[in-house]
Amino acid sequence: MRASVGAALAALFFTGLFPGEARAHLVTTGLGPFYDGISHFALTLEDLLPVLALALLAGLSGPRSGRMVLFALPVAWISGGLLGLSRSSELLMPVLTASTLLVLGALVALDRKLPLGLVAGLAAALGLFHGYLNGTAKLGALGLSGVAVTLCVVVALAAAFVVSLRAPWSRIAVRVAGSWLVAISMLMLGWTFRAG
Amino acid sequence: MQRLPALFLAAAHIQPGEASGFLTGFLHPISGLDHVLAMIAVGLWGAQLGPPAVWILPITFPMVMALGGTLGLMGVALPGVEVGIAISALVLGILVLAEARPPLAIAAVVVGFFAIFHGHAHGTELPAGESGLLYSVGFVVATGCLHAVGIALGLLNRWSSGRTALRAAGAVVALSGVAFLVRALA
Numbered sequence: 001m002r003a004s005v006g007a008a009l010a011a012l013f014f015t016g017l018f019p020g021e022a023r024a025h026l027v028t029t030g031l032g033p034f035y036d037g038i039s040h041f042a043l044t045l046e047d048l049l050p051v052l053a054l055a056l057l058a059g060l061s062g063p064r065s066g067r068m069v070l071f072a073l074p075v076a077w078i079s080g081g082l083l084g085l086s087r088s089s090e091l092l093m094p095v096l097t098a099s100t101l102l103v104l105g106a107l108v109a110l111d112r113k114l115p116l117g118l119v120a121g122l123a124a125a126l127g128l129f130h131g132y133l134n135g136t137a138k139l140g141a142l143g144l145s146g147v148a149v150t151l152c153v154v155v156a157l158a159a160a161f162v163v164s165l166r167a168p169w170s171r172i173a174v175r176v177a178g179s180w181l182v183a184i185s186m187l188m189l190g191w192t193f194r195a196g
Numbered sequence: 197m198q199r200l201p202a203l204f205l206a207a208a209h210i211q212p213g214e215a216s217g218f219l220t221g222f223l224h225p226i227s228g229l230d231h232v233l234a235m236i237a238v239g240l241w242g243a244q245l246g247p248p249a250v251w252i253l254p255i256t257f258p259m260v261m262a263l264g265g266t267l268g269l270m271g272v273a274l275p276g277v278e279v280g281i282a283i284s285a286l287v288l289g290i291l292v293l294a295e296a297r298p299p300l301a302i303a304a305v306v307v308g309f310f311a312i313f314h315g316h317a318h319g320t321e322l323p324a325g326e327s328g329l330l331y332s333v334g335f336v337v338a339t340g341c342l343h344a345v346g347i348a349l350g351l352l353n354r355w356s357s358g359r360t361a362l363r364a365a366g367a368v369v370a371l372s373g374v375a376f377l378v379r380a381l382a
Contacts, residue, residue, distance in 0.1 A: 045330065045333070046329060094328075172251050176251060176340070179255040180258060180337070183258040183261070183332075183336045183339075184329070184332045184333055186259070186262040186265070186266050187266060187269070187328070187331075188328055188329055190262075190267075190268070190269030190270055190319060191269060191328030191329075193266075193269070194270065
């Protein structure tokens with residue numbers, strides 16, 4: 001079971017690493033807006049990485065936190081998306097996305113057991129912000145539904161995987177992953193403010 | 197552009213250069229012997245020191261290196277970068293050779309200090325036109341893999357002959373550091 005969860009996470013990871021043709025905006029899959037939402041999320045590392053970080057954090061904080069994120073994140077994401085549907089703004093997106101990843105990655109690396117309310121607050125904030133950006137990208141209500149379903153799958157797999165870890169070294173491996181996310185976010189900030 | 201499976205054709209908010217970004221970022225840290233030897237030495241030293249240094253040092257290095265990379269990307273000048281990188285190989289090699297066992301905080305500061313130079317060098321050398329995010333992912337993953345190689349080699353530390361081999365590896369890294377230093381100062 002654990003191996004299959006790991007394989008699913010690995011497949012998701014590499015799907016994100018090797019996207020297809022480079023396009024500047026939303027591209028339809030030809031399968032409908034619901035699947036457009038799924039592919040949008042799976043191929044947008046700016047969305048995927050913070051969600052993975054949050055799922056790892058929830059897993060480190062225990063099963064109750066995992067269940068809370070499983071509920072709070074998709075609801076907040078859809079709410080934010082609906083708010084953003086009638087707006088068009090990508091102001092500070094790279095900075096905010098990198099900052100989100102920085103905070104979540106640092107919390108994973110520190111491996112502090114967070115109160116349930118704080119985890120829920122982080123999930124709500126992440127969902128509202130990224131959902132809003134999805135909304136401004138004109139993903140549509142059905143597309144947002146596709147994202148929400150994918151969120152549930154990703155959070156459930158990643159958080160359950162971390163919760164199931166028993167060996168001390170495996171928990172350290174999750175913390176190392178958190179430190180990598182911090183490093184990635186700092187480089188993203190550097191790219192945003194790149195000189196010249 | 198690389199042609200990839202039809203499954204991945206639907207791309208959203210993906211910037212030009214993304215397909216090659218990960219690969220370019222992954223190859224960057226392993227393209228220079230000075231970087232490679234220093235990062236492997238960090239893993240070797242961590243393995244010699246044992247837990248928790250075996251994972252704290254490889255966590256410290258990428259994070260501080262990313263900070264250095266950010267400074268480089270933002271155009272913040274850092275004097276003597278190449279000399280710093282050469283000295284990092286020299287010092288880390290000597291530490292492995294001597295099986296030095298300073299307090300964990302000191303070890304982390306030493307590793308973090310040198311990571312700034314490595315990160316800054318990478319930050320100023322990053323090519324334009326790549327996806328920043330995927331480049332960063334590749335860059336960090338490659339760095340982590342190099343540390344993992346060092347830690348894996350460090351498992352030899354369990355045996356006395358392995359311990360000698362690790363110290364010999366430290367000597368090789370230190371001698372390479374001398375060569376890098378001569379080149380940097382030339």
